Amino acid sequence: MHKKAKAMCHNSALSSYQVFMVALAICLVLSATAAAQSKVRARDLGVPFDGMPGPYNAITDVKGVEVGHTTLISGSGKLKVGEGPIRTGVTAVLPRGKDSTDPVFGAWFTLNGNGEMTGTTWLEDSGFLDGPVMITNTHSVGVVRDAVIAWRVKKKPTMAISTTLMDFT
Numbered sequence: 033m034h035k036k037a038k039a040m041c042h043n044s045a046l047s048s049y050q051v052f053m054v055a056l057a058i059c060l061v062l063s064a065t066a067a068a069q070s071k072v073r074a075r076d077l078g079v080p081f082d083g084m085p086g087p088y089n090a091i092t093d094v095k096g097v098e099v100g101h102t103t104l105i106s107g108s109g110k111l112k113v114g115e116g117p118i119r120t121g122v123t124a125v126l127p128r129g130k131d132s133t134d135p136v137f138g139a140w141f142t143l144n145g146n147g148e149m150t151g152t153t154w155l156e157d158s159g160f161l162d163g164p165v166m167i168t169n170t171h172s173v174g175v176v177r178d179a180v181i182a183w184r185v186k187k188k189p190t191m192a193i194s195t196t197l198m199d200f201t
Contacts, residue, residue, distance in 0.1 A: 091125065098126040122168040122176055127161065133188065135162035148173050 073089070075081060086093025101124070107117030127136040138161035140152050148170050155161055163184060168176045 096128050096132070098129045100124045100126075120169055120172060122166060122172065124180075125165040125167070127165070130164075133162060135160040137161075150177055 103121040
């Protein structure tokens with residue numbers, strides 16, 4: 033190839049490294065998409081569970097269980113502490129629904145030691161859970177705990193408020 037043509041190709045075309053990286057990125061995206069679409073379930077691997085899954089194969093298939101969640105997205109650009117942008121959320125699992133005050137048996141374990149747990153002492157001592165299980169990020173522990181306590185006191189002022197279990201990872 034002529035020197036001038038070689039220089040033009042070198043300056044304007046993708047190098048073999050760039051082509052390889054683009055091809056690798058496409059493969060990774062397609063692989064992740066395929067994996068998400070063909071999620072292997074424990075039953076598919078032969079794990080013997082009693083019974084059959086419900087219509088949605090979800091925790092909400094269990095009679096009485098209610099689940100709620102919200103995702104907060106606000107703002108964009110570079111983070112400014114106290115201003116945003118905000119990317120957070122919270123999930124509530126109510127084992128007997130939001131109107132019940134009947135406790136359920138409960139226990140807990142630590143998966144990897146990261147994150148924060150609130151309410152485990154009562155759960156360990158009594159073996160009962162009579163509030164929601166809240167799942168959020170570590171930095172929202174306090175505000176979520178306070179919101180749950182306020183919600184429970186508003187619903188029923190005499191309701192015990194110390195048995196809410198919160199998992200923050």
